[in-house]
Amino acid sequence: MLRCPNCNSHDLGKVGTNQLYCWHCFIELTINHDHQITSIFQVEEDGSLSSLNDLFSDDSTASFQSKGGAS
Numbered sequence: 001m002l003r004c005p006n007c008n009s010h011d012l013g014k015v016g017t018n019q020l021y022c023w024h025c026f027i028e029l030t031i032n033h034d035h036q037i038t039s040i041f042q043v044e045e046d047g048s049l050s051s052l053n054d055l056f057s058d059d060s061t062a063s064f065q066s067k068g069g070a071s
């Protein structure tokens with residue numbers, strides 16, 4: 001089961017064929033056929049999506065919590 005890369009929660013709901021939503025931190029994840037996370041978006045209050053890919057593509061300065069180690 002996939003975990004949220006932000007909060008490590010398993011509480012992910014499916015919102016589309018390749019899309020998951022984290023009910024803990026309210027981000028949307030796009031996955032591929034191997035269930036690898038390919039994109040991360042934050043859902044704004046108006047329903048628009050902001051890409052968070054930059055925060056997770058570089059492990060040096062991420063402000064989000066991380067257990068370390070590549071997925």
Ligand SMILES: [Zn+2]
Pocket residue numbers: 004005006007008009022023024025026027
């Ligand atoms: Zn989360």
